[in-house]
Amino acid sequence: MTKSSTAAPEAKGAKGGKKKTAPSAPKGKGTVGTPGATVSKELARRAYRSMLEARLLEEKLAALYRSGKIVGGVFLGRGQEALSVALGVHLRRGDVYAPLIRDQAGRLAFGDTILDTLRTYLGSSLGSMRGRDGNIHRGRPSEGYHAMISHLGAMVSTVCGGLMAKRFRGETGAVGATCIGEGGTSTGSFHEGMNMAAVEKLPLVVVVANNQFSYSTPNDRQFACGDLMARAEGYGVTGRRAVGNDLVDCLAVLGEAVAAARAGKGPQLVVADLLRLVGHGEHDDASYIPSALKKSPLGRDCLEIARESLLEHEWLTAKEAADWHAAVEKEVEETASKVLREPAPDPSEEDWNAFSALGRNGEEAR
């Protein structure tokens, strides 16, 4: 990574200089990074591994969808793994994380598993969602891993709440984090949540994955400011820019953002341009994305860029890369076969009770 792709200054509402869209060609060895943030070999390897897992797992999900094994929507993060993982890998136990649609990589880095992902998609009764909810709507909220609702923007304030709870208890050092697409920034919920986080000066990191389209809708029908970084100043939060398909840059920028939040510097808004290399969902061929855009630097596959970076930095050998690929592929395949044999939820065993306190049939006061 060259110095010119350095993250935005930490000043509130920083303009972040000119847009960073072209992936930088990483150079040099050992630890690299922008001032205030370093990317270690260790971190980069962990991140790359999660990206690889996400990619291969999602390819399997797509195959399961095509073969009719997964019923319902399949929404993949292909092309967005670098940005997603860079957030997840910087979080730790005790943090609050609400990933969104395209965050398979971040989820795995945060501690979700290939097993539970498959269980949730396939509706296994052994999964964390027990067939009650599926696909991207999964999590373990009591472990700081929120299960998103579909309504975009809603998770911003929810994460704020988790952080408020920690503040009330006098716990320090935790951060909260969530992602959103550029389309999701048009929701009232996003706005209210960002503003609230800023008022409370919460240690919140919000990553905007600007993949140029919200479903089929291009950015010129979604917002008019040209650059969503301009929103940071209006909320009174720190804005930073990352190169969305460059893992090393994402790791550096997210590292800074998470560190700043942890250090009590208030909410951090990270904006990154990228492209999803897949349809909105697996039912969608994304024919509305112009091929010129796909061929532009934005369309370069972040997984390839990451592998090249790691090889160049000598943080990973070609042999390791191949071994990892094979190992992950094997794990995904084996896990899928296992989960496909697991029991579906049995309607007659369900308690059909939405209440927590009121027990089975407890809704009726007796």
Next chain:
Amino acid sequence: MTKSSTAAPEAKGAKGGKKKTAPSAPKGKGTVGTPGATVSKELARRAYRSMLEARLLEEKLAALYRSGKIVGGVFLGRGQEALSVALGVHLRRGDVYAPLIRDQAGRLAFGDTILDTLRTYLGSSLGSMRGRDGNIHRGRPSEGYHAMISHLGAMVSTVCGGLMAKRFRGETGAVGATCIGEGGTSTGSFHEGMNMAAVEKLPLVVVVANNQFSYSTPNDRQFACGDLMARAEGYGVTGRRAVGNDLVDCLAVLGEAVAAARAGKGPQLVVADLLRLVGHGEHDDASYIPSALKKSPLGRDCLEIARESLLEHEWLTAKEAADWHAAVEKEVEETASKVLREPAPDPSEEDWNAFSALGRNGEEAR
């Protein structure tokens, strides 16, 4: 008005230079104004007259409230008449206007009357709201004068809709306008409406009356950006600043904003600092507003400043000012006595039907 209080440049998301809070001492004669906007004697006189009407009418409303004649809330705009009227007076027939809580002056300038205001507050069956809704929730939507709902922020997108209708019909030259308090900018509705207006590049003028408090809540609990002008860039709209209690400045800045919108330059966000010189409603003594703030330039009464300006510009004589005062006072008193004798709505004559198309009892399909 001095040149130094010149409105913000028209560039998108203009920062508008340093905050303009101290009312400028108007100087000179004839037409004054910032480049691109002029304030004529005629306009200033009309505006002042509406301010005076609003002030005296609202004093009467407060008295009627205290004597128990008005039941329900009374929310006054004292101290905010200059900003409010400056918007109303620049609008014309065919424009779309959705005033908010503190816009008595703007309403009168736009064409609302003392008579209908009193009828609405007193619930007269002859008023435009026929006792069905009251106080600030009045309007004549079919005449471009929207009747606000209480939910803050909701009117921004509604006005957008009116402007879209005109665009669909190929009508040009009309603008839409609404006001909001700084507290109302925290709503999701405000955000969605502003963003939508920007995407559609609508001729919308939104005035933020930053009176430092939303009910009792001070700005540091409402937003963190320090200056709401910073939001303009994030929406991709033009930002302008006005001195909230200086009529001549408000007229100049709103004149520019309305003209720019009419000329197709897209949404205009005007931010003005001021103070309400009265409680949130007449039930509230506003004891939470520090007296130092009340005594600061922000606390100077816009009506007095306006009168001084007009006298200094020789746009109004002291005799005229006194005559106007007496005439308006008389009109308000006489209208109130008249309306107090008007019939209340008769429940037995109501059709108790919320539907437009379905007629009395029409809800039941027969």
Next chain:
Amino acid sequence: MSKTSITYLEAIRLAQQKALAEDPRVFIYGQDIGGFGGAFKATKNLAKEFPGRVLDAPISEDAMVGLAIGAAVEGMRPIVEMQFADFSTCGFNQIVNQAATLHYRTGTPCPIVVRLPSGGTPGSGPFHSQSMEAIYAHYPGIVVMTPATVEDAYTMLLEAVALDDPVIFCEHKFLYYHLKAEKLPGEALPFGKARITRPGRDATVVAYGAMVHEAVAAAEELSHDGYDIEVVDLRTVRPIDTDTILASVARTGRLLVVGESWPWGGVAAEVISRVATEGFGLLDAPPQRLNAKETPVPYHPALWGTHRPTASSVANSLRQLLEL
């Protein structure tokens, strides 16, 4: 089915096409409805056919409805497409507080149509399966339509556009592709009129939307046992055609109401409440209702199939009702 048969979804598209063609006041606003033709393709090609009148909206349901209201005030006839009914919760305030109250408060009508792709399909889960008719029908001033047939999807959407009141148009996603008709109708039942979908004399099943088909299938099943079940399709759930329901109950003496949504305060509760208060003497047995189970709509198809009423659970309820 012939190759040229028209699906429920296509009927909705064609109704919009006709509305756009015949009335310059009509425009459509919603996410991804322009060039893309909508998440379900209910507006396919319409943006091309009617340039500038089928517009992509940002992800801003509140403002989408607000915009429609403002345009309606100025004389337009907007149709808003929610991507899923479930997301209309984000436009809820504008619908119930601005659209529903506008005419009563100001005398200005608010002719907007909000299309809600509604109801469950397998694997769609808690946030892409909801039926929200009861929520909107609670509010005076809102018309709520729930077409169950291809023909009704077509004629009722045109009716909705023509109506001077805000209409929540609950089109059922489960019927989008399954349901087909040979041609579009020239005529329609009057606004707000229920239909006797299947005449019978032993019991009345009142249903709407996708549940009409479950009810008809259940009636068929019971016909093998010699029972003759009448099925009433409400078509609109606000207003409710109480007269047709009462006349049916007068004939059969027994009533089962089926709703895909939750029981508390749903359409079934409202219908039973009306029949109990206005037609008590017509009932030979306690009226019954069958609704979704009392949880969010589950993701797994096996759970979903149990959560919602089906032909077989309707048939069970009917058998019980016939023995009461």
Next chain:
Amino acid sequence: MSKTSITYLEAIRLAQQKALAEDPRVFIYGQDIGGFGGAFKATKNLAKEFPGRVLDAPISEDAMVGLAIGAAVEGMRPIVEMQFADFSTCGFNQIVNQAATLHYRTGTPCPIVVRLPSGGTPGSGPFHSQSMEAIYAHYPGIVVMTPATVEDAYTMLLEAVALDDPVIFCEHKFLYYHLKAEKLPGEALPFGKARITRPGRDATVVAYGAMVHEAVAAAEELSHDGYDIEVVDLRTVRPIDTDTILASVARTGRLLVVGESWPWGGVAAEVISRVATEGFGLLDAPPQRLNAKETPVPYHPALWGTHRPTASSVANSLRQLLEL
């Protein structure tokens, strides 16, 4: 009344004070509730007494509820004050789609309380008078409380805070100042249990919130004609204590349900539907309901007084019911 008597509003304040004092997990979040003590003073002095635990929120109902949910997930017991029930429409999505579904989906409970200053008062108009209990009660996973007495306002709010489920707490503004009690109760009825406010044998009136007092007044009026009317106060409208209602109808044979909100799918519809399906044989006459008229809540006191059920309209309905 003694000078030291406690109002319904003060009971709500005292319950919050007790909750804050006894449970460090409790905090309160809402507009103007800190130093100012709230639009109705329901949190007066609490910010001073419990520093940092009674916080002013921005005008962001959606985010207010979202914050409460996130805090609840992390083990807190948030109370959210809506400035008026009517503004909860702006937090609707978080309440019905996130709070209501959280436990079912994830197994994590969502113990939040959302306080809704509800119901009509003269001159408050369409947007400061609403009763939204039926809207929230439709959704499985949400408890809806509607206290009608000072004692219940106190004990039920404490109960709400203790409960592991999201609670919509509909406190009635009309009762805030009018209703007084000498002291706070040590004991409370069990959760979800209805109360026989006034025993009787000729007819049952089921009511809740402010309508309980109109029903009692109507019963008094009818006692002069020799009728003995039983009044049942639901206390919570979700769950509904169907057993107590059925037992009452078993005694009286006649049922009138009164709701301040609109009829379509309201509490009255739900109660009548339950009694008709489960207690049909107990009824000697068709059950009846009395609700608000079918328009937004009007501003003028004369219209408002006719829009809502009152002692005299309840008495009229009862007279009709007794003649059926």
